Amino acid sequence: MQDPIFSPIEFLSPEYDSCVKLRDQELRKPLNLEFTSEQLEEESNQFHFGLFDDEMILFACLTFKEMPDLKLKMRQVVVSKQYQFIGFGKILVFEAEQWAILNGYSEIILHARDTAIPFYEKCGYQKIDDSFIEVNILHWKMSKVL
8 A cells, every 4th residue: 555545534424434334343343332323423523534545445533522722532543453553543643633733722632442552652642640441441541732
């Protein structure tokens, strides 16, 4: 594959549907969870981004939820299994951070699964609170000032 293509994803577009499918497959089904229509409706005012291959097939995505004080909450970060551990997650996060900077945001917060802590630390995020359980998994609140 050539360099991946980073692009915003419009809510309810075919690309958004691909994003929901990927998130469901990699993040939800392993936990026996399903998206509710209410959860997906809440994403209508959020920012969605993806990485696409040469044929414009989505293989990684994330979502930003706007928070007070020019902060964003990064959510639902996922890379397709076949593209994991080769740097695409880092590219996705970096490109999304650049978008956030260009749009005047000052900080990104997130809830990281315990197993993802090393990834986020490599991307410059720091733990800012005690651990907690979310969707039956140990998580940590993390932050990065842009």
